[in-house]
Amino acid sequence: MRNLILLAFGIVFTILFLIFPTQVYENFYFSQGFSDAMYNGSMYIVVAIITAAIAWVAAVIYYYVINSVKFDRWWHWLIILVITILLAPTVSWAYTDYDMAQQNYMYDKETFYFELLNMCVAAVLFIIASFSIRWWSSNCRHTPIPQ
Amino acid sequence: MRLFIFAIGGTGSRVLKSLIMLSAAGVKPLDESGQKIKAFEIIPIIVDPHKSNEDLKRTDVLLSNYSTIRRRLYGDSDEAEGFFATKISTLRSIMKDTSVNLTDTFIFNLSTVEKCKFRDFINYDTMSESNHALTSLLFADYQLENKMNIGFVGSPNIGSIALNQIKDSDEFKAFANILTNDDRIFFISSIFGGTGASGFPILVKNIRNAQNLNVANKEFLRRAPIGALTVLPYFNIQHTDDGRIDKADFIVKTQSALQYYNETLTNDTDAQINELYYLGDSISSLPYQYDPGENGQKNNAHLIEMIGALAPLKFAGTPDYKLRDQNGYPLKTAAYEYGLETDTNEVTFKAFGASTRHLLYNDMVKFHLLYMYLKNGFEKNIGKGYTQDAPEIRNEFTATDFYRTLDTQFFTAYVDWLGEMRNNNRSVNLFDYLSADMNNVISGVGTKKTWVGHKSISCDSFLSEMNRLSRDNKSYSAGHEEFKLFDLFNRAADNLLPDKYENIN
Known part of the structure; x- marks a missing residue:
C-alpha cells in the first residue's frame, strides 16, 4: 500500500510539474527577454516534457531493464543520476537553442543558466521517479537507500 | 516418524x-x-x-x-x-x-x-x-x-x-x-x-x-x-x-x-x-x-x-x-x-542407479552450491537485495554462533568428508570440491547449452533469484534471518538447477 501511495505521489508531482512548468522554471530563474521568448514560444512545456520523460525513463531503465545485482549499489544509481542530469539539459539545450535560432534570438548565457536550473529539475524528477517505482525492482529496490 | x-x-x-x-x-x-x-x-x-x-x-x-x-x-x-x-x-x-x-x-x-x-x-x-x-x-x-x-x-x-x-x-x-x-x-x-x-x-x-x-x-x-x-x-x-x-x-x-x-x-x-x-x-x-x-x-x-x-x-x-x-x-x-550402475573406480553421480540419483542428486548439489555461496558470495552480498528485506541480515550475522558453527565447523567437516572420499579408493568424485566455479563444479555435469555457448551460473545468479523470491514473499518478515537465508537459497536452487544445469535425473 505504501508503495502504491509513493507511486501515486510521484505521478501527481510530475503531472503538476508538466501543468505548471512556467511557474516552476520562472520562479527559480527569470531573465526578461529570455523568459519571454521561452514563454511565447511555448518552450517551457516542451522542456518540461523532455526533462520529465528522460528522468522517468532513466529510472525505469535502471530499476527494471538493468536491474542487475552487479549494478545495485548507491553509486551505481548515482551514475544514472549524473547521466540523467547531463542528458536532460543537453537535449533540452539542443531544442531551445534550435528554436531560439529560428527566431534569431541570442540568449546563450541565459540558456546556460536555464539549463543549470534544468539539471536540478532533472535531478529532483529522477529522485522522485526512483522512489516511486523502485519498490517492485527485484534487485535494486533497496537502492540508493534501503527501504 | x-x-x-x-x-x-x-x-x-x-x-x-x-x-x-x-x-x-x-x-x-x-x-x-x-x-x-x-x-x-x-x-x-x-x-x-x-x-x-x-x-x-x-x-x-x-x-x-x-x-x-x-x-x-x-x-x-x-x-x-x-x-x-x-x-x-x-x-x-x-x-x-x-x-x-x-x-x-x-x-x-x-x-x-x-x-x-x-x-x-x-x-x-x-x-x-x-x-x-x-x-x-x-x-x-x-x-x-x-x-x-x-x-x-x-x-x-x-x-x-x-x-x-x-x-x-x-x-x-x-x-x-x-x-x-x-x-x-x-x-x-x-x-x-x-x-x-x-x-x-x-x-x-x-x-x-x-x-x-x-x-x-x-x-x-x-x-x-x-x-x-x-x-x-x-x-x-x-x-x-x-x-x-x-x-x-x-x-x-x-x-x-x-x-x-x-x-x-x-x-x-x-x-x-x-x-x-x-x-x-x-x-x-x-x-x-x-x-x-x-x-x-x-x-x-x-x-x-x-x-x-x-x-x-x-x-x-x-x-x-x-x-x-x-x-x-x-x-x-x-x-x-x-x-552401482557403472562399475567404475571414479564414482560420479552418473555412476549411481536412477533411484539413488533421484534420492541424492538435487539435494546434494543444492547443499554444495549453498556451501559455495556462503563461502564465496554471501558476505559480499550483505547490505544488498534480499539481505535488506525484513528480517535484515547484517554483518553481525556472520559472528553469530549459528553462522560460525556452520561456516567454521560444519562446512569444514563437509569439505573434509568430500576430500576423504575423493582421495579414497573407490574415489567418490561428486564435486570438484575445491573449485569456486559453479559452472563446472558437478563432476560430469555441465551447464546447459545455448545458441552461443553455455548458460552461466554464479553467486550472482543466486543473489538475483533470492532477491526476486524475497520480494515476492513477505512471510519471512515474521521469522528470523537464518531461516530466511536457508529457505530462500533452497527455493532459488530449486529454480536454478533445472534451468542452468544439464538434467541427469
Whole structure:
C-alpha cells in the first residue's frame, strides 16, 4: 500500500510539474527577454516534457531493464543520476537553442543558466521517479537507500 | 516418524557421519509415492567403548553442530523442508521422564565396560581352575589383557560378552521407555571387526527378548520394525606385527558372522530383523593406518559409508505393511544388496542407479552450491537485495554462533568428508570440491547449452533469484534471518538447477 501511495505521489508531482512548468522554471530563474521568448514560444512545456520523460525513463531503465545485482549499489544509481542530469539539459539545450535560432534570438548565457536550473529539475524528477517505482525492482529496490 | 539408530563401532560412526551430511543436504526418506516423509526424526545412539577414537569424536561433534544449526533453523518442530530438515535428537532430549539421570549425549554410556581390562571384566582372577582353563581356551592372552576403552580390537568374542551388559544400562531402559508403536529401530555395524559384529546381534536379541528384561514397553520392543546395515569388508588396513587386526582375517570373520546371523537373526522360522542391508566392496580402500589405541582410528570417509547411509533412509521409507503382519509382528527378513550402475573406480553421480540419483542428486548439489555461496558470495552480498528485506541480515550475522558453527565447523567437516572420499579408493568424485566455479563444479555435469555457448551460473545468479523470491514473499518478515537465508537459497536452487544445469535425473 505504501508503495502504491509513493507511486501515486510521484505521478501527481510530475503531472503538476508538466501543468505548471512556467511557474516552476520562472520562479527559480527569470531573465526578461529570455523568459519571454521561452514563454511565447511555448518552450517551457516542451522542456518540461523532455526533462520529465528522460528522468522517468532513466529510472525505469535502471530499476527494471538493468536491474542487475552487479549494478545495485548507491553509486551505481548515482551514475544514472549524473547521466540523467547531463542528458536532460543537453537535449533540452539542443531544442531551445534550435528554436531560439529560428527566431534569431541570442540568449546563450541565459540558456546556460536555464539549463543549470534544468539539471536540478532533472535531478529532483529522477529522485522522485526512483522512489516511486523502485519498490517492485527485484534487485535494486533497496537502492540508493534501503527501504 | 522416529528412527532410533544404533551406530555400533567405528563403521557405525562413519556411516552415521555420512548420514548427517546427507541430512544436512536435505536428503530424507521417500514414501511409496516418492515423496519425502515430512516429519522425520533420528535418534542416533553411538555404541562404542573406544570413546577416544577419532571417527567417533568427529561424528559426535558433527551431530552436536548439526543439532545446533537445525534448532536455530526450525526450533523443535519435526516437520521441515530443505537443508537440515531431519530432526536429530539425543535420547535425553526426547525423554519425558526426567527422573532418569541420563547425560545429554549421542554416545551410549559404556562406563562399566570401558574402565577395565577384559580379564577384570569377567573376573578372570577369581575364577575356579576349570573355568580358568575354559576361558583360556576361548580367549587369547592379548584378548584377556585388552583394555576395553579402546574397543574390542577386532575381537567379537570379547564384545559379545562385554556388550551384553547394555541391557542393564540406564540408556537402554530410557530407550525402552521412550519407544512407541510408531517408532523404528536401525542398526549400523560392520561384520568383520569386533564391536559392531558382536554388538549388533546382542542388541537385537535383547530387544526381541524384552519379555525377559526389566524394562518398559516390552511389547513395543518385541514388535518394533528393525532394520540393519551390515557392512562387509571394504577397507584395507596397514599390516603390522601387532596383528590384532589383520585384513587377512576379515573374510573369515565375515563368513562366521554371516553364518551366525543366518541362524539367529534372519532365519525364516524366527526372523528377528525386518530388513537387512548387506554392503561391501571387493575393491578395498587405500590402507588405513593401524592405530587402535588412544585417539587412533581416524579413517578416511569412503563411498561404502555414504551408500550405507542410504539404508536407514530406505528402511524408514518402507511402508509398515511390508514390515509387520496384521498382528504387528515382524515379517520374514527382507535382504538387500547395492550395486552401482557403472562399475567404475571414479564414482560420479552418473555412476549411481536412477533411484539413488533421484534420492541424492538435487539435494546434494543444492547443499554444495549453498556451501559455495556462503563461502564465496554471501558476505559480499550483505547490505544488498534480499539481505535488506525484513528480517535484515547484517554483518553481525556472520559472528553469530549459528553462522560460525556452520561456516567454521560444519562446512569444514563437509569439505573434509568430500576430500576423504575423493582421495579414497573407490574415489567418490561428486564435486570438484575445491573449485569456486559453479559452472563446472558437478563432476560430469555441465551447464546447459545455448545458441552461443553455455548458460552461466554464479553467486550472482543466486543473489538475483533470492532477491526476486524475497520480494515476492513477505512471510519471512515474521521469522528470523537464518531461516530466511536457508529457505530462500533452497527455493532459488530449486529454480536454478533445472534451468542452468544439464538434467541427469
